[in-house]
Amino acid sequence: MAKLDPAFAAAGETFAGAIHVTSDASGNSELFTNELAQRCGGLGVEFRLGVTAQGFVTDGDRVTGVRTDAGLLTADNYVLALGIQSPFLARTAGQRLPMYPAKGYSLTADVVDADATPAVGGVDEATLVAWSRFGDQLRISSTAEFAGFDRDWKYSDFSNILKTGRELFPTAVDWERARMRSCMRPMTPDGPPIEGRGKQRNLYYNTGHGHMGWTMACGSSRILADVVAGRPPALDTTPFQVRSHRVAA
Structure with missing residues (x-):
């Protein structure tokens, strides 16, 4: 050694x-994240730092906006990647996530x-x-x-x-x-992260990676990009599909 x-x-x-x-x-x-942010900025990506997401606005099986402390934000598609805060925002869309x-x-x-x-x-x-x-x-x-x-x-x-x-x-x-x-560290009971679409057709999840968030970041992002674009991902996404959990009365 x-x-x-x-x-x-x-x-x-x-x-x-x-x-x-x-x-x-x-x-x-x-260092990686800061460099990535700079490169994304050069491609037209806008970062709104200091803005707090408060809840989703839904209409049937679609999300129509995100309520924030800076007003309503709208988009064609939405990705929830909030680490351990993900279950709280997911509930506003009627989705329970098994994370702790x-x-x-x-x-x-x-x-x-x-x-x-x-x-x-x-x-x-x-x-x-x-x-x-x-x-x-x-x-x-x-x-x-x-x-x-x-x-x-x-x-x-x-x-x-x-x-x-x-x-x-x-x-x-x-x-x-x-x-x-x-x-x-946002953990799921069975280990794998939560990737893919939930109840709403235009709301996607990329969360629950535990202590492996950065390790899995590029691979998870590639899988989700393929799912959103309708392309077949390189990996079988069945183990990562959005899982719900039941709450005892």
């Missing part, structure tokens, strides 16, 4: 071995010793702590928990991440000034 990535030399005898997946990769989702948030934690720290910081992303299967190098930063994340929609966190929530990170890469980053955050 140390021959592959010298940063692991500091781990000593912590590992008995590892599996190197040469096709695996990691990236910066924020899994609260995850991540830590980002500045690199202070490049040679001691891993260049290869990985996962410690014993602690389920994952790491990825973003230039002069190291991002580390760990397991998730069911805690409703509460986004608050305390320092002890990151004890597992800090313990593993300091054990593997003790001098790599500025652990004392690490930036911590929690997030809501």
Whole structure:
């Protein structure tokens, strides 16, 4: 492991071995998204940031508009991709989505010793702590928990991440000034995301990807674009069709 990535030399005898997946990769989702937004803007796509969607306006089996705090927006077709907020807006169109948030934690720290910081992303299967190098930063994340929609966190929530990170890469980053955050991962009970058309003929869903949202983003978008355009997708979309759930009285 140390021959592959010298940063692991500091781990000593912590590992008995590892599996190197040469096709695996990691990236910066924020950088990707900002660059994508710029390119889309050059193609005429308009982004209305800071606008809150409040509900769909429907007429029979069609959506005729979206009520927002900036007025009514209308279109030929609509795509709902709101992460864990998707079920709330879907209800205004009469569609119940089986989704629930899994609260995850991540830590980002500045690199202070490049040679001691891993260049290869990985996962410690014993602690389920994952790491990825973003230039002069190291991002580390760990397991998730069911805690409703509460986004608050305390320092002890990151004890597992800090313990593993300091054990593997003790001098790599500025652990004392690490930036911590929690997030809501939109999970479905059976795992696959929700893709495709629901009750309305012109309302499509692209949501419920759990912790794999950016990983699946390009593939999901390609599938949905084919569905909207009436083209046969490259994958069988049966496992991803819009699912409803029953609410006990």
